Structure formats: C-alpha cells, structure tokens
Amino acid sequence: MFLSRSSRRRAVAISAALAAVSLGVAGCGKSTASGSSSKVLKLWHYEAADSAMGVAWNQAIKEFEQKHPGVTVRFEQKTFEQLEKTAPMVLNSSDAPDILEYNKGDATAGLLAKQGLLTDLSGAVAQYGWDKKITGNIAATSRYTNGVMGSGPWYGIPDYGEYGMVYYNKDMFAKYGVKVPTTFAEFTAAMDTFVKAGVTPLASAGAEYPAQQYLYNLALSKADQNWVNQYQIAGKADFKDAAWTGAATTLADWVKKGYIAKDSVSQKATDMGNAFESGKSPMMVSGSWWYGTFESEIKGFAWDTFLWPGNKLVPGSGGNLWVIPKNSKNAALAEDFIDITLQPDIQALLANKGAVPVAANASDITDPKAKELVQNFQTLQASNGLAYYPDWPVPGFYDNLTAATQDLMNGKSPDSVLSGLQSAYNQGLSQ
Amino acid sequence: MALPLVPGRRRNPDRGYPFFLIPAAVLFTAVIAVPFVMNVGLSFTKWQGVGPLHWIGLGNYQRLWHDRTFWAAFEHNVAIVIAMALIPTALGLVVATALFDYIGKRFGPRTASVLRACVYLPQVMPLAVMGVVWGWILAPGDGVLNSALRDIGLGSLGHDWLGDPHTALYTVMAILVWIQLGFPVVVFMAGLQRTDPALNEAAELDGAGWWRRFWHVVVPQIRPEIYVVLLMCTIAALKAFAPIYVLTRGGPGISTDIPSYYSYQNFFEKTQVGYGAAIATVLTLLTLTVTTAFIIVQNRHQDQER
Helix, strand or coil, X not given: CCCCHHHHHHHHHHHHHHHHHHHHXXXXXXXXXXXXXXXXXXXXXXXXXXXXXXXXXXXXXXXXXXXXXXXXXXXXXXXXXXHHHHHHHHHCCCCCCCEEEECCCHHHHHXXXXXXXXXXXXXXXXXXXXXXXXXXHHHHCCEEECCEEEEXXXXXXXXXXXXXXXXXXXXXXXXXXXXXXXXXXXXXXXXXXXXXXXXXXXXXXXXXXXXXXXXXHHHHCCCCXXXXXXXXXCCCCCCXXXXXXXXXXXXXXXXXXXXXXXXXXXXXXXXXXXXXXXXXXXXXXXXXXXXXXXXXXXXXXXXEEECCCCCCCECEEECCEEECECCCCCHHHHHHHXXXXXXXXXXXXXXXXXXXXXXXXXXXXXXXXXXXXXXXXXXXXXXXXXXXXXXXXXXXXXXXXXXXXXXXXXXXXXXXXXXXXXXHHHHHHXX | CCCCCCCCCCCCCXXXXXXXXXXXXXXXHHHHHHHHHHHHHHCCEECCCCCCCEECCCHHHHHXXXXXXXXXXXXXXXXXXXXHHXXXXXXXXXXXXXXXXXXXXXXXXXXXXXXXXXXXXXXXXXXXXXXXXXXXXXXXXXXXXXHHHHHCCXXXXXXXXCCCCCCXXXXXXXXXXXXXXXXXXXXXXXXXXXXCHHHHHHHHHCCCCHHHHHHHHHXXXXXXXXXXXXXXXXXXXXXXXXXXXXXXXXXXCCCCCCHXXXXXXHHHXXXXXXXXXXXXXXXXXXHHHHHHHHHHHXXXXXXXXC
C-alpha cells in the first residue's frame, strides 16, 4: 500500500482522533463510576441519521434528556450487519449498552431471549400500558417462548411497523389507460396491457428479498391466518400444499409471460428501486421502507400505492425492536426511553417522515400521503392482516428462499424447488 | 547481539537465535493455532453461537458427507482454483515473457514497467469496489457489456451473465483471472531479471525459435517462481470468499456457492456454528494437504536438478 503524503497525514490524523475519542470515552466511564449525580444511558441503533427512525429517535433522545436532567444519552451508531454478527458476544460482556435496537425474529431476538441475554419487559408493559398500543400481529415479534415468537414474556418493543404494498406509477397507468386493480383478475389484466405495450410491469430483484416476497404474496392469496401460524410459528409448513404450489407455479409463469423480467434474477433490491424510480416498470411490490426514499427521490412522475389486490394477508410486521440487555445498569431509564418513542409527538414525526408508526393518532399526521399509509396499516393491524416475512420460520431460511426463487425464475420445476425448500425448512427446525 | 565470550567454554553459535522467534511464535499461537484448535473443537458440537454447547461427536461430518450443497460448492471451488491459479500462472508466464523480452527490448524498460503496473492494478484495488463496478459492467439489459455488444451489432450475444446458472460460474472465473493475473506477472518478471541472457543467446545462435527458447530455456530457469506462484494462488483460491460475497452471494440458486461462503452462511446466518466450523475444518485440512503435496513435489524436482 502506497499512501500519498496527504492521505498518510489524514490517516495519522484519523488514528489520533480515534485515540482521543477512545481516551475520552474511557475518561467518561471513570467519572460516572465515581459520581452518581451524572448518569449515562448507553444507546445503540443502526438507522441512518436522516431516515425517519433516525430523525424521530434523535428527537426522543432530546426529550429524554429534558425529562431526566443529569442523565446523558450516549448514542453509538452501529450497522445492521455488525449487530447481527456480534450481538451475542457483546451483550454477554461488560461493554453491553443499556438499550439497543435489535432485529426481530426467532433467529435474532428470539435466540438472545432464549439464552437469557435480554431483560423480560413484561412488568414494564403492564406498568406503561404498551400492550394497548402494540396489538395483534405487531405484538407477535415482541414475545418469545423458548425463542419462538408469538406468545410468552415480552422481550422487545417496536415503535414502528412495516408492510408490503404495490407502488405504482400514476403517469404510466394514465398513459396506458390502466385503472388501479381491485381484484387479482384485474391485476393480471393490467399486467397484460403493459406487456402488450412492451413494458415489464413489475420491478423485481432475484438476488435479494424482493422476488421471494412476490412468491410469498402469491402464497398468501390462497392462505388464511391458520396457514400463517402453521408456517411461521408451529413449524408445520407443507410446501406441497395448494398455496405454495400455486405460488411457485404462478411466479414461474409470470416470468415466462414477461410480468417479471427474466434478467432480474441477479439483480439486487436497489436495482429494483431504480427500475421503478426511472419509470422502467410501472409497478413494484415491496415494503413500506421504500416510502420515505420514494417521497424524497421521485420528482419526475406522480406515484401512489395500493394493497395487493384480493389479498387479506400481506407481508408485514412490527419493526425492529428496542431491547434491554440483561446486564443493563439502567433498565428503568431505558424503559422510560422506550415509552417516549411511543408518545404521540414522536409517533407523528415518524409518520411525517415516511415511516409507519405503531401508535400514532391519525389526526396528528399532516402529510396526506403519510396519513393514507398509516390508515392502511391500521386497517391491516385491526384485521390481523400482517403475515410476517417468508424467511422467518427458521434461521438462515433467507438464503434458501433466495436460491429457490432464482431457480424458479430460471425455469427449474416448481415441484423440485419446493421439495428443496421443505428439506431446508425441516433441517432448520431440527437445529 | 554480541555477547562477551566466556573464556574456557566453546559457545554454540546458534544458541542466540530461538530468542528472535518468540514474537512470531506468540502471534502465531494467538492468531492461528488457538482459533484453529477451538474451531476443530466446535466442529464436534451443535451450537447456536451463544448459550450451552451440545457435544455431538462426528454428527456434523456425517451430515457434511450427505450434504449435496457442500459437494456442489466443492466442485465450484475446483473451478475457482482453475481460475485463480492455473490460468493466471500460464497466462502470466506468457505476459511476463512478452513484457520482458519483447516490450522491454523494443520500447524500453519504462514502458514495460507501466504495463506491468496496469496488469497489477486489480491486485491492489479493494474487492468491494470491483464487485460494484463489475456489477455495472455485467448488469442485464443496460449494463456496459451488453450495451457494447449491441453497439457493435452483436446484441444477440447479450446475456444476463451473473443471473443465468449456466454462465454465472464462468463469468465469476473470468473476473477472477483478471484480478489474479497481476501477481504471477510481477513475480515472473522479477524472476526473468535473474535468468542468464547468455543461455538465451546461445540457443538463438543454435537456431531455436522464440517458442522453443521460452519452453526449454526460460521456463526451466524460473521454475522456483512458478512453484511459489502456483502454491500461493491455489491457497488463495481455496479460501476465496470476498469475490463470491460481492458478486453473486453464491447464486443464482447455489450455482456459485463455495465452501468458504457456505461455512460463513451456516456460522452467521443459519446460527449453525458447529456445522460451519466442520466445513471450515475440512477446508483447512484440504488446504494443508494441497500445500504439503506441492512442497514435496517441489523438493523432489529441486533434488533432481542438483
């Protein structure tokens, strides 16, 4: 490695700065240990500072510090990957934070809860009344029995939610004379119109989560709440049933018909987003996490969303969780911070920035688009219409689903693909 | 370190050296030996990365034996060895000789150095950046490569290079050749510097053509370099991880999955740490076997030459 002089100087400066920071941090640590008048609440999360969550939680930190004079929140920015790979080791050590954002699901929060690394929040839930705000399927990811979500003590609290929908390009719909479809038949008819005009109707990506969410949406069109529970929680999925067989066959069919581009097999989620933003495809089926991005990035055309036509169930769940490690020295303060994130003003801030708050008052939301997003979510929440995500039932199932969906799109027989998924599912459950 | 001689006692002149091995030995133990032994230990257990360990003896290895994905990954790794060791070594020999013999003599050593630096560039570029750039070049539809093919009237050759299971592995191999080529070229050019030009001239006087001189005069003289390059590239190929991670994540399907990535998936994403450790152990044993075989062959050759 040859560094030019200027970059070498920068490297020295950076390492000096790092040294200073670590010394400073060490200094802080010592001073708090001696004087109990000033306390520090150590908080970790991995949301970008300019995202809806980043903005809202920053505000929550400010409010928390006003409410608790003498307590400083020391925030450390982490990355999703970093926490996913190291949380079990870090939470067991003395470096553990007092509160952190952590991934929902059996393989993540469930695993930590099972190993006794997380604080049981059931007492705080009763005390603050969080179970009035976090209900139905949103609460499922907060509660774990022996590492399996759905029931039992509360270990994590989400303050936002997510759900899947169809984003559509209003200008292109007008241009080709397509109306917003309300039934599955209208949906396919709309796609036929686009294909005839030489346009690929659906933006997708096979190398990451998007394509498997198409598959799951198709399966959900023939599913009910019981099917979801059997698949997600009871570990009793039958990949040869009508829902899965229909979904796999239809997805392969859609690729053949040109509803989904065959060459999206190797594409990543950002490529799908680009295909929609550039007006290449008039529709994109994905989660609410795109909403804020599209609001700030799409200037060239009008767009909106509708729910997958004819489905009572859509992919979706509570967002990632606030969890309190077992070793937290300030559990009570951390619980109070969680409560602040669930207050109406922070919730409204989340909504107006394009996220889906779990407990917002619709009247507090000023942005008309955001209002619709939140109302759709509340409808789904009330009807228990959130069916989680296809990769949840067993750890690492995401990779199996990605590979299986790519195989389907490349023309491998649905029957053999589903057999492969069944054995991976069973293998994962036996771990 | 000059120690005062103690009169009346013959000092063993080699006695002072082991002392200098201590820092490396400590590092080796901490960074390689201890983790290796722990990893082998983990491979006999069923563990999720946190909480209690369950001893299951050879259970992971039995599962590995019947795991079709693992064997498929292994076959792909053979392709990676071809792409990272065999092809770059053969190609590197030709390129290095051409640069040294032809370009260096016709256009001066400076030109040869510049070209050598160009060939070496992919070796120093961060893999993550290369992954993104190759992603753009190979993108289906409007990627650089497909657009270029269309522009020269070969649009029918346009292809979803990394998305078609029949071409994904070959595409990755081609990129790996491009990445890896610089290393053999640089080593071989250094090796050619120390060859005896008189031998070459004598062969030329005897009427040997370029190709025969290359094969019978030049290659035998830089055989040690060839061994070193082959060995290092093979080891690099067996533990290749980053190119697969940034280019394909083992897809489409499992058509580019390799054991190192498969081990990582089990370790971190499937929280099957014991199984991931078993895969890593098998990979390590394989690498050690290959290395040992190489060194034995190399020594045998050198003994013959003496």
